[in-house]
Amino acid sequence: xxxxxxxxxxxxxxxxxxxxxxxxxxxxxxxxxxxxxxxxxxxxxxxxxxxxxxxxxxxxxxxxxxxxxxxxxxxxxxxxxxxxxxxxxxxxxxxxxxxxxxxxxxxxxxxxxxxxxxxxxxxxxxxxxxxxxxxxxxxxxxxxxxxxxxxxxxxxxxxxxxxxxxxxxxxxxxxxxxxxxxxxxxxxxxxxxxxxxxxxxxxxxxxxxxxxxxxxxxxxxxxxxxxxxxxxxxxxxxxxxxxxxxxxxxxxxxxxxxxxxxxxxxxxxx
Amino acid sequence: xxxxxxxxxxxxxxxxxxxxxxxxxxxxxxxxxxxxxxxxxxxxxxxxxxxxxxxxxxxxxxxxxxxxxxxxxxxxxxxxxxxxxxxxxxxxxxxxxxxxxxxxxxxxxxxxxxxxxxxxxxxxxxxxxxxxxxxxxxxxxxxxxxxxxxxxxxxxxxxxxxxxxxxxxxxxxxxxxxxxxxxxxxxxxxxxxx
Numbered sequence: 001x002x003x004x005x006x007x008x009x010x011x012x013x014x015x016x017x018x019x020x021x022x023x024x025x026x027x028x029x030x031x032x033x034x035x036x037x038x039x040x041x042x043x044x045x046x047x048x049x050x051x052x053x054x055x056x057x058x059x060x061x062x063x064x065x066x067x068x069x070x071x072x073x074x075x076x077x078x079x080x081x082x083x084x085x086x087x088x089x090x091x092x093x094x095x096x097x098x099x100x101x102x103x104x105x106x107x108x109x110x111x112x113x114x115x116x117x118x119x120x121x122x123x124x125x126x127x128x129x130x131x132x133x134x135x136x137x138x139x140x141x142x143x144x145x146x147x148x149x150x151x152x153x154x155x156x157x158x159x160x161x162x163x164x165x166x167x168x169x170x171x172x173x174x175x176x177x178x179x180x181x182x183x184x185x186x187x188x189x190x191x192x193x194x195x196x197x198x199x200x201x202x203x204x205x206x207x208x209x210x211x212x213x214x215x216x217x218x219x220x221x222x223x224x225x226x227x228x229x230x231x232x233x234x235x236x237x238x239x240x241x242x243x244x245x246x247x248x249x250x251x252x253x254x255x256x257x258x259x260x261x262x263x264x265x266x267x268x269x270x
Numbered sequence: 271x272x273x274x275x276x277x278x279x280x281x282x283x284x285x286x287x288x289x290x291x292x293x294x295x296x297x298x299x300x301x302x303x304x305x306x307x308x309x310x311x312x313x314x315x316x317x318x319x320x321x322x323x324x325x326x327x328x329x330x331x332x333x334x335x336x337x338x339x340x341x342x343x344x345x346x347x348x349x350x351x352x353x354x355x356x357x358x359x360x361x362x363x364x365x366x367x368x369x370x371x372x373x374x375x376x377x378x379x380x381x382x383x384x385x386x387x388x389x390x391x392x393x394x395x396x397x398x399x400x401x402x403x404x405x406x407x408x409x410x411x412x413x414x415x416x417x418x419x420x421x422x423x424x425x426x427x428x429x430x431x432x433x434x435x436x437x438x439x440x441x442x443x444x445x446x447x448x449x450x451x452x453x454x455x456x457x458x459x460x461x462x463x464x
Contacts, residue, residue, distance in 0.1 A: 021304035
């Protein structure tokens, strides 16, 4: 064996003794130093956002006005101070990318910290998290999905108190009658802007119910959906059928889409 | 122009906002700190404890230092030095290497692991043994240079010795290692020939 080969072997052999740090090391250090909780400023769909996070996920999101106000808001909600960090940890940055921007796939459990909320509110928010980007659902849908079909107003109240807007897309929940509904993070105009930024045609959204249209069916598949459901949007114009209610749809021989699972408002259902 | 500061040097950013940037320092240098600790304390679980302690010390030190000193700090050798000190502290009053080796040996019951892993483990054990046979004076410089990949300048700062000294220590160490390697290879060949 040549001496270069031997030296190469030695170098390789020694280099192979190197071991990477265990996966948990950085989290342990962060926890000991209290650096796992903090907030960052990030770009949001309608302007900058402050995003607070702890070891279990994102805990508070607010449209950025000034840091002092956000820190006050955090203190009032959680009863402890929070530090501003220059950059979000990788896990939080990934979550913002996936949930706010839909730029990457969601992986694992939702990175949100809702531990301090009552059960009902948590259920409403976790359900809302399932509404895909670019689609909307009525308040009544959320209520029906969590098994409380008559609690439509309570759903509205829970969403109004959503501590994590933009990540939990409360802007994707609208009124069945076509009104865009209230919005905690800046009123109906902001809500319209966020939806528009996701590609939702908000005028169409309001026009359809005004004309009595609640669902869109396909006369080939005989399935009906919420108008923004991705399966409704791909029905070609000549096969689109406007439907007024669940009862109407059934009478015409349509069944509900298994993806968007459309429901009537409780008053209609009753 | 960079307003968010991400394009500034980490040392510069640490001097302005320690809390906001410290976790980045941890992510960037945890392999080095853990590796240095591992070279000294040998067992990964112990090295993890030592590395954790070293980062906590580093954080406290940075919060005490004046901004200018933080900016000028050469982070890698500085952290390596802290890791080394922590590891040596940890070793005090512990069983000696030999006793640890015995314990490790008795624990390493190899079941039916894949051959590829078994071979790799065998090779690592071989190189670790060669390293262990070096005189103490050469062992750590060789390990830090060739296992952990420190430059000579970093090595000199970490060990607090002149560059010339650590260079010659590493070279002598490698020469001894090489002789031991050649002997081992020769033994192997003889065994195969028999």
